[in-house]
Amino acid sequence: MRGIRSRIGIVCGLLALIFTLFAWRLIYLQVLKHDYYSGIAAEKNDRRKVIPARRGRILDRNGEELAVNIPVQLVYADGSHIHDPTAVASVSAPFLEIPVKELTQKLSTKSKYVVIRKVMNDDKAHDMIRALDRANLHGLYLEEGSVRSYPNCDMLCHVLGYVDHSGHGADGIEKMFNHELTGQDGFRWIEHDRKGREIVVYRGQEQLPENGTDIRLTIDMGLQAIAEKEVDATYKKLHPVAATAILADPITGEILAMASRPNYDPNHFGDATPEKLRNRAISDMYEPGSTFKIVVTSAAFNEGIVNQNTRIFCENGRFSFCGKTIKDHHGSGDLTIPEILMKSSNVGAAKIALRMSDDKYYDYVRRFGFGQKTGLPLPGEISGLVNPPNRWDKLTKSRMAFGQSVCVTPIQMVMAMSTIANGGSLMKPRLVMNKGEGDKMEAPETIREVISKKTSSFISQALVTVLSDQGTAALARVNGFTAAGKTGTAQKISPHGGYFENRYIVSFAGYLPVESPRLMGLVIVDDAPLSESMNYGGAVAGPVFSQIAGQAVRHLDLEPEAGSALMQSANSGSKSASLR
């Protein structure tokens, strides 16, 4: 009996020892080595799954989509799940459009994340996964993504810009508002089974993505299409180096359309040359020529240096000054200020400038916004070139009066002409209506009051005569509306100094209706290979403005003015009109 009891005692003791050892082992694994083994498990099965944020869209002022996202799938391989790379490759290669041999090499890896294809059609990607499942093969997985698409192709390309291969804005609005458009990716810690499927029960920390903000532009695609069509027609017909058109609201400073040629398709930005990528409306500077006469005449009138009755002797078109001769296209005697603008007299403009002090004149040039960036939210804007008086020579002031010795950007000229149109306020140009706030439009921002209402009204009336039969821009008239504007014809500057012979940048800047301006337009045609007698702002850029504005007023549903057709009867007197 004692023997049995002792044997039972030994067995029990051994069992107790064994279970104690098991218990100790459990404690060792579960408690003491918890962090170590859970780390190994996490490394093998846990993954931080990125939940991509949707990039914000870019819309025009009416909500028309200009930049959207197309969902695609990124295909990656987890080498630790692939046991037979050849089998996986043979099933997936037709979907991935990669040769089996090349794919097998890529899949023969132990790495847990190897990108096999960055962009794959959504349907095709899911078909591939289903085919792999049917063959009981694993190791290829999908990650959601998207590619940017510009449905209007090359239209408005310089404003929209494009996103690079990594999804970052590389130009235009895409670049300037990349942060707002991108949003914030979310994430989720997931645990997956040996087939790579997420085990939902063990979902870890999670943060939802913050989608990017939609950017709504002030651009009106109706007007943009009109501007694009006319600029394109001009570019194809005249074969200039470049052509640019800008439409704006002179009262609020909103940019309504901005078109340049040459241009590119942002869906295929890799094919674009640097010349095509350049937004000439903000990054090109040019000598404005006669359009700049609005500055000197406004400044002199505003300062009381000239008035309605002032007559300037224009030396019959040849004015010798400091050893150089300033010439007019048509010689004139005494001219009033409106007549100087109407006939675009260089001599008259130079003589007005010479009546002003250097500092005062320079101050007005700066106050009109020249020589400084307008602050348009686009990359690559330049400030133009306006030298201060201490760097002027004896000729500078007289030449600046008719747009030489000064370089401006098209957008600066638009805003300066808008100052005349809107009663004397230099407005800040606006391209963005709001950032994800529906139809909200922020209040216009006035930079400064440049000239008085009286001055702007006087200059405005003078600019109406520019489009009369005696003016230089009869071909810029718009049926049914009284428009005002100014032509510009400037010789191109040679990089070797001086000017090119017979190479011109011609422009027309105008607005309508004069009494309550709704539309400001600028057309620039750079170096069209035309004969010298034809290459004038009034003959080349003026008609383009007329075409654009004529269609734009109908798009904007502006009511024609009674009698305006008689005042500026289209084409009737164009034969007698000078075209400079």
Add this chain to the structure above:
Amino acid sequence: MNQNRRRPSNTIEVNFLARWLVLVFMIGLAGLFFVYLKNQQHSIGDQTRGIESELREAEALNASLDAKITGMTSRGALQRRLEEGYLKLEGIRDTAIARITPAQPAEPDGVLRTASHDPDSRFDTEASPRTMNR
């Protein structure tokens, strides 16, 4: 009879055994219930994953179709189709336009007017050529 000479007997303590059996049964039942719940969790998790996947696919399809529609109805695409003759612009008759702002009647002076609702041409069957030009 001497007590020491009684045959030893192993009595079963039914109460004690029943207590333990009930306890083990309860523990077993709890374990099974735990496993059942865990399986349910996994099953619901799989359903959740399936539904999420379906939702994602639907969203992606929606976005994809949206992008296709945007592409097909973009100005560039419509312009191309217009040029190819798949689309045609049809003028709007004066009589079919109602204006809230005061009407500016079309005058026979060759001047283009904005679209207007001209009461005089209400019963005209032919669209004005000027309107067609729009």
